[in-house]
Amino acid sequence: MFCAVVAWLLFLLMPFCCREVSGKTKCAQAIGVLDCPSDPKKAADVEVYLMDDDGFLNPDDTMGWTTSNEKGEFTVQGCGYDLWSLPEPYLKILHFCGSSSEKVLKTPAKYIFRPHTIDYGIISLEGN
Known part of the structure; x- marks a missing residue:
């Protein structure tokens, strides 16, 4: 009986131990232009994070980050x-x-992965 319980637990925990078995790693690239009509200088040197939405109970993961140019x-x-x-x-x-004061703009999730690029075009920061 004990061996059956241990075997069952190992079977249930297997997906959590072996990422390669069921996990999915995907890479993404996003491009765009930030726009601040009231003060164009505030669109430069802005922190842009590529995030992975993990739902309500799990904190989102940072996939990558950069800053905008001038x-x-x-x-x-x-x-x-x-x-x-x-x-x-x-x-x-x-x-x-x-x-x-610092504001946070969150875009909707997009399911576009490499080799394709997510093109956000012009993103207006005004009012967001």
């Missing part, structure tokens, strides 16, 4: 791992556009 342009890339599903990449942008 024109507000950015390219960020990284990889994410999820045990039961594909990573859900989204951008988290920390900025001061239209405010003296």
Whole structure:
């Protein structure tokens, strides 16, 4: 009986021990241009994080991060791992556009992975 219980527990824990068996690692790259119409300088040197949305109970993972250049342009890339599903990449942008205090802009998740690129186009920071 004891051996059967141990064998059953090992069977249940196997997916958590062996990532290669069921986990999915995917890499993503995102590009875009940040825009702050009220103060264009506030679109430069902005922190842009490529995140993996892990749901309510699990904190989101940082896949990669960068800062925008003087024109507000950015390219960020990284990889994410999820045990039961594909990573859900989204951008988290920390900025001061239209405010003296830091604001966070979160984009919707997009399921586009390398070799393709997620092109966000122009992202307006004003009011976000």
